[in-house]
Amino acid sequence: MSTPLTLSAQHLTLFRGRRCVIEDVSLELRRGEVLGLLGHNGAGKSTTLQMLAGALLPTSGHVEVCDFDLSRQADLGKACLGFLPEHPPLYRDMTVHNFLVFAARLHRVSAAQLPEFLALAKQRCGLSEVGDKLIGTLSKGYQQRVGIAQAIIHQPAVVILDEPTVGLDPTQIRDIRNLIRELGNSSSVILSTHLLNEVESLCDRALILQNGKVIFNDTLAEMHRYNDIESSFIRLTAMQAEGVAP
Amino acid sequence: MIRLIASKEFRCLFASPSTWWMLALLQFIFAWFFLARVDDYLLVQAQLAQSGNAPGATISIAAPLANVLSIVLMMLIPLFTMRLIAEERRNQTWILLSTAPISSLHIVLGKFLGLLALLSLIIVVCGLMMCAIAFGTHVDVGLIASNVLGVWLLAASYAALGLYFSALTRQPIVAAFGALAVSLGLWMLEMSSGMVRVLSPTVHFQALNSGLINSSDLVYFGLFIGAFLGLTIHHIRRERGGAR
Numbered sequence: 234m235s236t237p238l239t240l241s242a243q244h245l246t247l248f249r250g251r252r253c254v255i256e257d258v259s260l261e262l263r264r265g266e267v268l269g270l271l272g273h274n275g276a277g278k279s280t281t282l283q284m285l286a287g288a289l290l291p292t293s294g295h296v297e298v299c300d301f302d303l304s305r306q307a308d309l310g311k312a313c314l315g316f317l318p319e320h321p322p323l324y325r326d327m328t329v330h331n332f333l334v335f336a337a338r339l340h341r342v343s344a345a346q347l348p349e350f351l352a353l354a355k356q357r358c359g360l361s362e363v364g365d366k367l368i369g370t371l372s373k374g375y376q377q378r379v380g381i382a383q384a385i386i387h388q389p390a391v392v393i394l395d396e397p398t399v400g401l402d403p404t405q406i407r408d409i410r411n412l413i414r415e416l417g418n419s420s421s422v423i424l425s426t427h428l429l430n431e432v433e434s435l436c437d438r439a440l441i442l443q444n445g446k447v448i449f450n451d452t453l454a455e456m457h458r459y460n461d462i463e464s465s466f467i468r469l470t471a472m473q474a475e476g477v478a479p
Numbered sequence: 480m481i482r483l484i485a486s487k488e489f490r491c492l493f494a495s496p497s498t499w500w501m502l503a504l505l506q507f508i509f510a511w512f513f514l515a516r517v518d519d520y521l522l523v524q525a526q527l528a529q530s531g532n533a534p535g536a537t538i539s540i541a542a543p544l545a546n547v548l549s550i551v552l553m554m555l556i557p558l559f560t561m562r563l564i565a566e567e568r569r570n571q572t573w574i575l576l577s578t579a580p581i582s583s584l585h586i587v588l589g590k591f592l593g594l595l596a597l598l599s600l601i602i603v604v605c606g607l608m609m610c611a612i613a614f615g616t617h618v619d620v621g622l623i624a625s626n627v628l629g630v631w632l633l634a635a636s637y638a639a640l641g642l643y644f645s646a647l648t649r650q651p652i653v654a655a656f657g658a659l660a661v662s663l664g665l666w667m668l669e670m671s672s673g674m675v676r677v678l679s680p681t682v683h684f685q686a687l688n689s690g691l692i693n694s695s696d697l698v699y700f701g702l703f704i705g706a707f708l709g710l711t712i713h714h715i716r717r718e719r720g721g722a723r
Contacts, residue, residue, distance in 0.1 A: 288578045290720040304720055312580040322575035326494045338483050339579040383575070 236263045238300075239313075239421040240391045245284055245294035247445075255280055255291070255445040262391065267417040269436035270425040271466060277445040278425040279319050282395050285423070286316035299390050312341055315389040317397060321380025325369030329360055329379055332368060333386055340387035350386055357412055358382040359405075373400040381409065385416065392416055394424040398431065410435055429463050441469055448473045480581050484589025488563065489596050501558075502601065505551065509605055512547055516540045517612070537619035541609040542688055545626035548605050549684055552598070552634050553666065557658035559597070560641025561651040563590045564715075568649035583716040587708060591642055598634045602627060622690040629687025632700040636680050637662055639707035646711045 240262040247255040255277050262268055272278050283289040285296055287303045287310065296303040301310035324332055333351055342350050355361045358378040363371060368379060377400055385392055397413070398406045413435055416422050426432060432439055432453070439456055441449040449456070449469050456465050492498050520539050527533040567573040576586055606627040612618055641658040648654050668679040676682055680703060683696040 283574075286578050287720075288574050307720075308580040308582065310580075311578060314578065316574070316578050318571065318574050320571040322572040324491065324572055325570075326491060331490075335483070335487055336575065339480075339575070339581060341580055 236265055238262070239264050239298065240285065240423070241297045242285055243294055243296075245281065245291045245296070247280065247284065247289070248292045253445060255284070257294075258442070258445070258447055259294075260440055260447075260450065262421045262423060264390070264421055265417060265419070266421050266438065267413065267436045268421075268423045269432035269439045270423060270442065271427075271429070271432060271439055272425075272442035273470060276442040278442055279395055280445075281442065282316075282393050282423070282425055283318065286314055286318075286393050287311055288316070288318070312387070313390045315340075315384035315387065315392045317380045317384040317392075317394045319395045321376055321383070323368045323376055323379055323383075326367060328365055328367055329371070330364040332379065333360075333382055336383040337386045340389075342387050350388060353388075354382045354386040357385065357415070359408060374402060374405050377401055378405070378409075381412070388420075390420050392420055392422045394422065396425055396427070398426070398428070429466055433462050441466065443470055443473045446473075480585040481589045481592065484576075484581075484586060485593035485596065488590055488593025492559070492562075492593070492597050498597070501555065505555075505601060506604065508551065509544065509548065509608060513540070513544055513608055513611075516543055535619060536612055536616045537609075537622045538690075540612055541618075541623050541626060542690075544605070544609060545630050545688055548602070548630050549633050549681070549688075552601075552630070553637055553662045554659065556594075556598070556634065556637040557641045557644070557655040557662070559594055560638060560645050560658060561655040562645075563594065563642060564645040565648050565654040566645075566651040569651060577719050583719055584712050587642065587646075587712045587715060591638060591708060594638050594642075595635055598638060599631065602631050602634060605630075619690070625687050625690045625692050628692070629684045632687070632697070632704075633680055633684050636700055636703045636707075639704045639711070643707045643711045643714070646714045 238261055240260075242258065242260050245255055245258045246253065258277075258281055260268070270278050270281065280289065284291050287296070287307060290304075296310075298310040299313040301313070303310045324335075327335070330351075333354060334347065337347055337350055355364065358381050360375075360378055360382055363375060368376060371379070377397070381394065381397055384394065394413070398409050401409060410431065413422055413424065417435070417437075424431075424435070436453060438452050439449065440447060453462070456462050458465070517540055520536060564573070567576070606623060609623050609626070610618065637658070640661060641654070644657040644661070645651075645654040647657070665679045666681050668675055669681045677699075680700070683699045686693050686696055
């Protein structure tokens with residue numbers, strides 16, 4: 234493939250105490266690709282995403298974002314990243330507008346670009362009408378949208394979304410999926426989810442984690458080889474649990 | 480970047496009603512104490528006038544007020560500092576700062592200066608109250624200035640100490656109690672004798688409280704603030720990883 238690599242993680246391993254939480258996870262993402270991260274509860278999806286975003290230090294292994302090593306050139310790498318964690322990091326007593334301005338400035342958006350970036354993020358996430366409201370008074374769905382807006386406001390090359398559609402109503406889910414598709418045209422997106430149809434409709438590739446290990450990392454076409462995507466997910470995870478190589 | 484964080488902290492402190500309650504209550508306490516001191520002074524004024532070297536109004540009213548202010552701030556500042564890092568961790572908003580392309584130095588200094596701005600406001604208002612005795616008598620401006628400087632340095636020291644405890648934990652209450660316990664411990668050192676006494680910030684405040692500005696005291700406060708800010712930056716930096 235000729236498109237440049239935007240995110241590359243090599244041999245990420247994380248120990249909590251003596252327990253190995255993540256074991257040798259490697260993944261690569263190219264510009265314009267959408268990668269879905271699947272797995273059971275507690276499989277290590279959120280932990281992996283946190284390491285990719287630089288919020289958590291791996292015990293060994295390293296992450297490169299746009300060719301910047303996250304541990305050695307942290308500032309340059311982090312500037313190319315947008316991250317929506319499991320719990321959106323929102324200051325409840327700030328207004329949506331002020332919060333987004335703060336997030337943008339934090340990610341080094343210059344004063345000249347600010348109005349344009351702000352308007353685009355608000356329009357993409359449907360926040361134009363709630364700009365003056367306090368974040369704490371918004372509904373869960375709107376808070377989730379502010380969380381997404383915060384992650385894409387600086388138009389990063391890599392967007393990492395941890396369960397972006399949780400707590401949203403069906404219309405909002407449709408809007409957010411359209412947004413992710415739109416983002417997939419210009420940047421790389423990696424998202425974790427429990428919804429298999431989400432992966433099917435959005436992602437180019439899927440990565441399945443189980444007990445902190447990668448058990449599947451390939452294109453969706455490969456997953457379709459075994460009938461529909463749901464049965465192949467169940468088949469893959471069950472085989473792993475029984476100790477049979479897929 | 481430092482200014483961005485500092486102004487955000489300052490505005491967030493002002494956005495919460497608890498800050499306003501605290502400010503109002505503080506003003507009430509100080510005004511009460513101030514008026515009580517004025518009353519006392521007026522009672523003994525006649526007797527003082529007969530003695531040869533009588534203490535003036537400033538030293539009998541303003542200096543004790545600064546002393547009370549320093550003790551109240553010691554108890555109050557941990558409540559502010561616990562919000563700066565520990566509460567952000569618990570509210571899961573810390574991740575926004577830790578994944579942002581910004582150095583740990585800027586985060587810590589921004590938070591420190593944001594809080595210091597609020598504390599300065601409290602101290603300046605209190606200083607103005609001290610100056611109010613100018614309506615009745617001659618004031619010793621130098622003494623008031625050295626008291627305001629002393630309280631300000633002490634407040635900055637407690638803020639740096641509290642910030643460090645806030646960085647150590649994700650439980651705001653633990654951060655507040657830790658900082659308070661250490662501040663109280665340092666205050667207790669004042670009563671001990673020997674070398675350990677010089678470790679206490681309140682000992683160094685006493686000279687300023689009586690109008691004496693020693694350069695050694697200023698150096699002490701500078702070292703105290705610098706040491707705790709340095710420890711905080713080091714801790715955050717190690718936690719976030721990377722070279723910066």
